[in-house]
Amino acid sequence: MKHTWRRGRFLAVAAVTTAALALSAACGSGDSGSGGTASGEPAEKVTITVQTFGGGKNFGYDEAIAKWNRENPNIQIKHVNLTDQFEQVYWPQMIQWLQAGNGAGDVIGIDEGGMGLAKAHPEWWVDLGEYGLDKRKSDYAEWKWQNGIDSSGKLFALGTDVGGMSICYRRDLFEKAGLPTDREEVSKLWPTWDDFLEVGKKFKEKVKDAAFVDGTNTIYNVVLVQEAAKNGNVTYFDTSNNLIVDKNPAVKTAFDYAVKLSQEGLTAKLRNFSEEWNTGFKKSQFATLGCPSWMLGVVSGNAGDELKGKWDVAAVPGGGGNWGGSWLAVPKQTKHPKEAAMVADYLTGKEAQVSVFNYAGNMPSNTQAQQDPAVQGAKDEYFNDAPKGEIFAKSAAELQPVFLGVKHTQVKNAVEQVISAVDDGSVPADQAWQKLVDDATKAAG
Amino acid sequence: MSLHTDYSGPYAQAHSGPQVVPPSPRGSRNDSPGAVRRLLSWLDLKASPYLLVSPYFLLFAVFGLFPLAFTLYYSLFDYELTGEQEWVGLGNYTELLADDQFWKVVVNTLAMFVIATVPQLLLALMLANALNKRFRGQLFVRMGVLLPLVTSVVAVSVVFTQLYGRDWGMVNWILSWFGIDPIDWKAERIPSWLAISTMVDWRWTGYNAIIFLAGMQTIPRDLYEAAEIDGASKRRQFWQITIPMLRPTIIFVVLNSTIGGLTLFAEPVMFYGGRIQGGSDNQFQTVAMFIVEKGFNNFEYGYASAAAWLLFLMILVGSAINFMLIRRIGGRK
Numbered sequence: 001m002k003h004t005w006r007r008g009r010f011l012a013v014a015a016v017t018t019a020a021l022a023l024s025a026a027c028g029s030g031d032s033g034s035g036g037t038a039s040g041e042p043a044e045k046v047t048i049t050v051q052t053f054g055g056g057k058n059f060g061y062d063e064a065i066a067k068w069n070r071e072n073p074n075i076q077i078k079h080v081n082l083t084d085q086f087e088q089v090y091w092p093q094m095i096q097w098l099q100a101g102n103g104a105g106d107v108i109g110i111d112e113g114g115m116g117l118a119k120a121h122p123e124w125w126v127d128l129g130e131y132g133l134d135k136r137k138s139d140y141a142e143w144k145w146q147n148g149i150d151s152s153g154k155l156f157a158l159g160t161d162v163g164g165m166s167i168c169y170r171r172d173l174f175e176k177a178g179l180p181t182d183r184e185e186v187s188k189l190w191p192t193w194d195d196f197l198e199v200g201k202k203f204k205e206k207v208k209d210a211a212f213v214d215g216t217n218t219i220y221n222v223v224l225v226q227e228a229a230k231n232g233n234v235t236y237f238d239t240s241n242n243l244i245v246d247k248n249p250a251v252k253t254a255f256d257y258a259v260k261l262s263q264e265g266l267t268a269k270l271r272n273f274s275e276e277w278n279t280g281f282k283k284s285q286f287a288t289l290g291c292p293s294w295m296l297g298v299v300s301g302n303a304g305d306e307l308k309g310k311w312d313v314a315a316v317p318g319g320g321g322n323w324g325g326s327w328l329a330v331p332k333q334t335k336h337p338k339e340a341a342m343v344a345d346y347l348t349g350k351e352a353q354v355s356v357f358n359y360a361g362n363m364p365s366n367t368q369a370q371q372d373p374a375v376q377g378a379k380d381e382y383f384n385d386a387p388k389g390e391i392f393a394k395s396a397a398e399l400q401p402v403f404l405g406v407k408h409t410q411v412k413n414a415v416e417q418v419i420s421a422v423d424d425g426s427v428p429a430d431q432a433w434q435k436l437v438d439d440a441t442k443a444a445g
Numbered sequence: 446m447s448l449h450t451d452y453s454g455p456y457a458q459a460h461s462g463p464q465v466v467p468p469s470p471r472g473s474r475n476d477s478p479g480a481v482r483r484l485l486s487w488l489d490l491k492a493s494p495y496l497l498v499s500p501y502f503l504l505f506a507v508f509g510l511f512p513l514a515f516t517l518y519y520s521l522f523d524y525e526l527t528g529e530q531e532w533v534g535l536g537n538y539t540e541l542l543a544d545d546q547f548w549k550v551v552v553n554t555l556a557m558f559v560i561a562t563v564p565q566l567l568l569a570l571m572l573a574n575a576l577n578k579r580f581r582g583q584l585f586v587r588m589g590v591l592l593p594l595v596t597s598v599v600a601v602s603v604v605f606t607q608l609y610g611r612d613w614g615m616v617n618w619i620l621s622w623f624g625i626d627p628i629d630w631k632a633e634r635i636p637s638w639l640a641i642s643t644m645v646d647w648r649w650t651g652y653n654a655i656i657f658l659a660g661m662q663t664i665p666r667d668l669y670e671a672a673e674i675d676g677a678s679k680r681r682q683f684w685q686i687t688i689p690m691l692r693p694t695i696i697f698v699v700l701n702s703t704i705g706g707l708t709l710f711a712e713p714v715m716f717y718g719g720r721i722q723g724g725s726d727n728q729f730q731t732v733a734m735f736i737v738e739k740g741f742n743n744f745e746y747g748y749a750s751a752a753a754w755l756l757f758l759m760i761l762v763g764s765a766i767n768f769m770l771i772r773r774i775g776g777r778k
Contacts, residue, residue: 088720092742269629271725274718275606279613410743413722421725424632443743 046336047076048343050328051094051105054294055084055273056301059109059160059326060360064352068343075339084273086111087409087416097331098124104331106340107347110157112325115147116241116406118157125156126330131341133158136348143401144365148327157327158348161294161362162399164392165222165316165323167196168291168299170210171384172310173284177206183386187315193223193257196317200266203287211268211286216258216423217416218272218290224254226321228402236412236440237405245411245440255419255433262423271420278302290316292323293392297360300382313386322399325365363392370396407444414443513757520750530747537751547752549727550735551759553638557713557731558706558763561642566702569650573657574683587658590651601644602715609640609716616640631717637729644712649705653698660694661687692774699771700764707760708733732756 052059058081065077083089091114097103098121110118118124128134133155137145140159148157167190171181179199180186190196200212213219227250228235235251238244245251261267268286270277280286281303291299291313299311328348330340346352353364354374361380364370370393378389405411418436421427427435520538523531541547576587593601608615609630617627630640664687672682688695710733713723721738723730730738736756740749 083719085718085720088722088742092721095744096741269611276610276612279610283613285612413742417722417725421632424629424725426632426634426724426726426728445745 045074046339047078048107048336048340049105050077050079050107050109050343050347052079052081052109052326053083053086053090053111054081054109055278055298057297057360058084058301060294060297060356060362061347061352063359064347064355067355068346068352075342077343080105087113087413091409098333101333104333106334106336107328107330107344109160110327110329112147112327112402113404113408113412115157115327116237116404116408118327118329119147119150120406122150122152122154122156124332125150125154126332126334126337126341127154127156128158128330128341128344129155131338131345133341133345136345139348139350139366139368141365141367141397141399144325147401148329157329158344159365160326160328160348160353161356162325162365162396163225163292163294163322164363164395164399165226165321166291166293166313166391167288167316168295168311168313168383170284170287170307170310171312173207173210173287174203177203177287179203181312183312183314183384186312190315190317193317197260197264197266200261201264204264204266207287210284212266212288213261213268214277214280214286214289215267215270215272216262216419218295219261220254220258220416220419221323222290222292222316222321223257223318224250225323225402226316226318227251227253229321229400233400234403236408236415236444237403239403241405241407243405243411243441243444245415246437251415252433255415255436258419259422259429259432263429267423269423271423281307290323293357293361293363293388294324294326295361296380296383296388297362300360300380308382309384311382312384313380313388313391315391320395320398322402357389361388361392363396365396367397405444410443411440414439516750516753519747520754522747524747524750525744533747537748538755541748541751541755546727546730547732547735547755550723550730550732553634553723553727553729554707554709554731554733557638557642557645557709557729558703560638561645561709562702562706565646565650566653566698568646569653569698570657572650572654573661574687576654576658577661587655590654592651593648594652596648598648598711599715601648602712605640605644605647606716606718631724632726632728634724634728637716637724641709641713641716641729644716645706645709648712649702653702656698657691657694660691664690688774692771695774696768696771699767703763703767704760707756707763710734710737732759 050061050065052061059079061079065079069076082093091111094104094108094110094114095117136158144159144162148155148159150156169186174181174186179202180189189199203212224235228248231248231250232238234244234248236243236245236248262269268280270280270285272289281299284307289295289299296313300308303311328344330337330344334340348366350364350366350368350372353366353369354372356362357364357369357375358378364375369375376389376393378387379385380388415436418427418432418439421435422429422432521532521534523529523533523536572590576583576590580586607613609617611617611627611629611631614630616630620628628636630636668686668690669682672686677685709731713729713731714721714734716729717723721730721734721742723734732752733756736749736752739745739752
C-alpha cells in the first residue's frame, strides 16, 4: 500500500511540475510593464511605467520626470525608452502587447504614424475623459486634439509634440568648405531644394572626409511632408484609407529628390536610426540633416558633448511642413488607470512641455506651452545658442495636420527600405520607383 | 524525545530491509485486496513508464502540436490584425510561391546554412579530435570551447556588427592593408552571408565539438591500439576508426544543425540593428525573419502561417536529404 502511495505521490509531483512548467512558459513572455502594488503594500504607492521610443534624448522627459518623482513619492514614474526605431521595432512589439493584453506600459508613446491604427482599436485604450482630461481640449490645436479621439469617440491620447522643420548643420564643416557659418546667412543659401543641392556640390568639392547629408531618409521625409501640404495633406493614403503611393505627386517628388541627392554622391549613405548613423554623428561623417524640432534632442544626444556648439540650426528650404509629433495613451491593460492618466496629464501639461522643449527641443503641441515666454525665447546651448523658440514656435501654430492611414507604418517602412536600398546601391535607381510602388502595395495589402 | 520519534519514523522503516506488507486488519481473507494489488502492479509495469515520459509529450502537445495545427488552420485564411478572417483555401500558399521576396529569403537561408554549417562541422570535428588527446589542463580547455555559447547573442552581435562596420569596422580596416576597398557588409548580399555565417560559427562550433568529443570518448581504446600495432598512421586511424564509429553522433549533429541553420533568426536580426527586414533589399533576411515580418510587422497572420508551414516542410526535406547523405559515411563497402 505504502509502495503505491509513494508512486502516486511521485506522479502527482510530476503532474504538478508539468503544469507549473506550462504555466511559467505561458506567462513568462513579455515582462509586465506595471510594477506597483503587490497585494500587501499600501494601495496608494504605485510605479507608473512610461514606454517611449526614439533616439538621443528621446521624448525629453528626464528632467520633468525627475521633478515629478521628487514631488510625488507615492506615484513614481519609471521611463523606459524601448528602442529608437518606431516603425520597425517599437510599434510592432507594442501592437502585440496591446493585442495580448499584457506587456505594455501604463502610459505609452505613439508616433503620428501609429495613430491611424491606434484609433481603429478603441478596445485597447482607457477613456481619459473618465478621469477628467476632457478639460484639456483648450490646450490644443483642433487637429491635434481630434487625433487623440478614437473611432468610438472617446479621448484616448494626449498630444506631446509637433513637427516643424529646420536643417541642422555643422558650423565647423561648413567653415572647412568655405561656406558661411552664421545661421542667417546659411538659411539664405538655400531658399529652394535645388539651391540646397548646389550648396551640397560646393561642399563636396572642398570637403573629402565628410558627406553633405546623413543619408536619403531625413531629407526625403522633410520634402515629403512639405509636398504633402501642397497635395491635400496626404502622403501614402487618401482620407478614405486607399493607397495612393503611385498617384500622389508628393511621394514621387520627394523620392526623386532623395535619389538625386544619392546619385550626386552627397549622402554619407547612413540610414537614420541605425547604429551606423549614431556612430556617424560622433565621427563627423556628415554636415547636415533634416531636423524637425524633436530631432534636436536626437542630434545632441547622439553626437555627444564633444560636438557641443559645432551644430547649429538653419531654415529649411521650401517652407514649412509637419513631420512628426507624438501622443501619450493609457492602455486598458494598466492596473492603475487613474494614476496613469494623471501622469499623462502631467507630461503633456504646460510645465512639463516647457521643460521638454528646453531639454531636448521637442516643440510642445500644448498651445499654452507654445506661448510661454520660456519657449518663445528659448535658445539651445548645444546648437550654438540657436533661438529654437523663434525657429519652431512661430510655425507651430500654423502647422497643417498630415493625414496618415491605418497602415501608414507598414507602407512607410516599405518605402524607406527602397530609398535606403537606392542609397546603398543594392537597388538600381531606374528600377527603384517601380519596386517602391510594388512593395508599398504589398505592405498595404 | 524528538530524536526518538525521528528514528521510529520513515528513516527506520526505510532501513528495515525488504518489507513484508502486513496483512491488512480487516478482510484479510477476502480476495479483493490481492486483485487490487495485481491490478496496481500491472499498471505499475505497463502504465507508469508512459506517465513518467508524459511531461515531455504534454509539453509537446501544448507547445508543439497545438501551434502546428493552429498554424495550419490559419494558413488557410486571409487573417489580419483587424480580426477579419476570410477563408482562402490554399490561396496563401500560391501567393507565397509567386512571391519574389519569399524565394529570395529561401535562397538566403540555404546559402547561409551551407556557408555556416559545412566549415563549422568540419572545424568542430577537428577540434574534438584535438581535444580527445591527453594534454595538460584538459578540462579547462574543453570548457573554454563552450564559452562562446554562453555569451548572449546580443553581445556577440554587437561585437560582430562593429567588426563588420562599413566605415569604421575592423575587418575593412584589415582588408585595407591589402589594398582592398571597403566592403559594405550589410548592402552586398554575399558578404552579408559571410559575416553572419562567422557569427553563427563562432557561437556553435564549440557546442558541436563537445558533442563530437562525447561521441569520440565512447570509441574503445583497444581499436586504436590494435591499429597502432598494425602500423596505421594517426590520420588513417581518424578516417578508418573515428569517423565510422562516430556515425550516430554525426547524424545527430547534422540534423541538429540543419534545424538550427534553417531557422536562423537572432544573428541576422541583430546584424541589422534589430530590424527584421535583413538589409535594405532583404539581402540577408531568412525565412524565419520573413515569417515574423509578415506576421508581426505587417500583421498578415494567415500569410505568415503559410510561410511557417513551408519552412517546416523545408526542414523535413532538408533533414531527410542530409540524413541520407550522412548515413553513407563509413558505410560498408
